Amino acid sequence: MRRLSRTPVLAAVAMLATSTLTVSLLAAPAEAGGRKTRVSAALSATATNPGGAVVMSGRIKDKGKQKRRVVLEQKIASGWRTVGKTSSAKDGSYAIAVPTTWFYSSKLRTRVKPTRKLRGKASRAHRLSVVPAYVPGGSPDSWDTLGQSLDRWNPCRTLTYGINTSRATPDPATVSTGIHNTIALVSQATGVRFKFVGETASNPLDKKWKRSDPDIIFGWTTDAETPLDLGPNTAARGGYDRTLRARDARGRLIWEAIDGGVIYDLTDTATMNATEFQQLTLHEVGHVMGLGHVAATDQYMTAGAELYYLPLQYQAGDLNGLSKVGLQAGCTKRVRYRGKVELRRVAPVATTLD
Numbered sequence: 286m287r288r289l290s291r292t293p294v295l296a297a298v299a300m301l302a303t304s305t306l307t308v309s310l311l312a313a314p315a316e317a318g319g320r321k322t323r324v325s326a327a328l329s330a331t332a333t334n335p336g337g338a339v340v341m342s343g344r345i346k347d348k349g350k351q352k353r354r355v356v357l358e359q360k361i362a363s364g365w366r367t368v369g370k371t372s373s374a375k376d377g378s379y380a381i382a383v384p385t386t387w388f389y390s391s392k393l394r395t396r397v398k399p400t401r402k403l404r405g406k407a408s409r410a411h412r413l414s415v416v417p418a419y420v421p422g423g424s425p426d427s428w429d430t431l432g433q434s435l436d437r438w439n440p441c442r443t444l445t446y447g448i449n450t451s452r453a454t455p456d457p458a459t460v461s462t463g464i465h466n467t468i469a470l471v472s473q474a475t476g477v478r479f480k481f482v483g484e485t486a487s488n489p490l491d492k493k494w495k496r497s498d499p500d501i502i503f504g505w506t507t508d509a510e511t512p513l514d515l516g517p518n519t520a521a522r523g524g525y526d527r528t529l530r531a532r533d534a535r536g537r538l539i540w541e542a543i544d545g546g547v548i549y550d551l552t553d554t555a556t557m558n559a560t561e562f563q564q565l566t567l568h569e570v571g572h573v574m575g576l577g578h579v580a581a582t583d584q585y586m587t588a589g590a591e592l593y594y595l596p597l598q599y600q601a602g603d604l605n606g607l608s609k610v611g612l613q614a615g616c617t618k619r620v621r622y623r624g625k626v627e628l629r630r631v632a633p634v635a636t637t638l639d
């Protein structure tokens with residue numbers, strides 16, 4: 286398990302140590318009494334595709350002549366999040382590149398940091414939409430959750446993933462490419478950052494969680510060797526198998542996924558080409574992220590073999606679902622129950638793919 290936060294204890298200690306200073310600190314907060322700052326901001330575009338060059342620029346007006354520190358902030362469900370920073374020129378002008386690596390429609394603003402003499406200030410907010418360069422098929426409503434309470438990973442964490450290629454079929458290079466390509470598309474759809482930590486000797490979804498394991502593991506086995514059903518109609522299973530109590534951005538209790546992965550049936554993936562392997566992986570990582578099956582056959586989260594006819598891009602329902610478990614939905618916060626972190630083990634869901 287990850288180390289628990291000691292914040293309440295530290296905060297109490299800090300309060301004791303600084304109690305004599307409290308009055309003067311309260312009487313002179315950093316921003317009060319400083320001279321006024323004004324900041325203008327404008328986006329160079331209101332919509333773009335991934336990788337598009339969009340700039341937030343404007344001018345800071347204050348009575349000083351010094352450069353000011355400026356941050357770019359993006360509104361997600363849990364609040365404003367810093368996504369860029371720069372310093373203004375001496376004439377007060379500034380420009381910050383806006384991240385456009387993932388799909389979102391959200392407000393952006395710039396905020397000037399306070400100095401000893403000058404106040405901080407936030408600009409007006411402007412909306413930017415980053416949309417796919419392709420036309421996603423089907424209905425945006427064609428998505429469903431895997432768990433009952435919108436279980437998901439904390440999208441504000443960097444999630445690590447590793448591959449156990451020791452028994453990978455059709456071959457390690459093909460599966461590595463398919464997995465990396467899929468993770469890139471999931472990151473683009475969710476805004477979640479992933480970090481590949483390399484080869485792992487561990488296996489996914491086997492109830493042997495080790496502290497050193499990546500968050501998400503990809504591995505191979507056979508039906509006979511696993512208690513998970515990888516029978517004749519099941520090529521792989523994906524999901525998460527440990528969760529923690531957490532609250533979402535609206536304060537609702539949810540389960541935060543902390544261990545997950547995909548287990549492939551090596552006899553099934555042995556006959557797959559690179560495209561088929563990635564199609565299967567796009568489906569399974571949808572489960573890992575918290576999406577369930579849909580009746581629509583034009584989405585990657587369909588339960589049937591129709592996904593092998595889809596282009597290598599998530600479709601309209603898939604994308605909408607992934608956005609609901611992604612960064613726009615806001616950070617999750619782990620909570621304690623009777624002083625303890627509440628841990629739950631869940632069975633990864635079945636997939637029934639040919």
Ligand SMILES: [Zn+2]
Pocket residue numbers: 568572578587588635636637
């Ligand atoms: Zn499935």
